Amino acid sequence: MQEQQKGRAVQLDAWGGPEVLDVREVPVPEAGPGQLRVRVTAAGLNPMDWIMTADADTAARFGLSLPAGFGTDYAGVVDQVGDGVTGYAPGDRVFGGALSRAVADYVMIDPADGNAANEAHHTPDGIDDLTAATLTIAGRTALAAVGVADLGPGDTVLIGGAGGGVGVFAVQLARLAGARVIGTGSPASADFLRDLGAEPVAYGDGLADRVQALAPKGITAALDLHGTETVETARELGVPDKRICTIAAQVEGVPAANGATATPSDLAELARLVATGEIRMPIAATFPVDKIREATELQAARHVRGKIVIAL
16 A cells, blocks of 8 residues: 655644644645645745634634644645646646645645635746745735725825735835825834835824824825724824725724735736736745744744745
């Protein structure tokens, strides 16, 4: 009897922080009907990865149980195609989402599922796998947030958390829509934000005064990608709630966005923009899979400019 192939996967037996993450040898599954097996080459980290595995209540809301995997964004190559799957063949480069199981040598995907956390998209020429692994969660979320704000020429938008994974996409999408962008960040991130096309402003006490000094005629929209400071500032400056959007906090009267509301065609268009160089995603750091704890600690500190990617 032939021995079953083995691969690596990051798993956890208890909810908690980076200290519960382990790299293990696991059996490689066979693609069943309607499934793709993808050989993962890169997995991008997001705040939601460690947030949803931090405690039992949050994990339950995402349908997770122990033992669990880790990470959602992936890129790689189709390795095996199950019966009934069309549009994919072994050797095709793909990227997408695999909820809390992406940091592994292999992931199983049901491409007909239509679920943002179980999807595969063809990777366009011009995008390497490290970059493709940053697109799904942050890209979907940025697309949804910019869509809620309905940005266009004549808008001046304040983006809170502009240097993070979602912020990097949101700044560039807003600029492509014709909006002027003011982005919050630490003083050390000012040059990084300018390079993206945003006018930097330091977060913290006095934010409204600093924004008003940059935009004496006012701002017309705001995206709060971190907490509520940008929401409060936008309201203080007279922005109506319907033109404010949050992704990480719920504020009564303010619309919230999440990546599930972005369509596959939206994500395909974002990938095209990255492939053509109209949008770029800076990669702050790349780690081998055996350094998953260190990578997650760095990501969880929330001071990274761009994205952290695990190479497999």
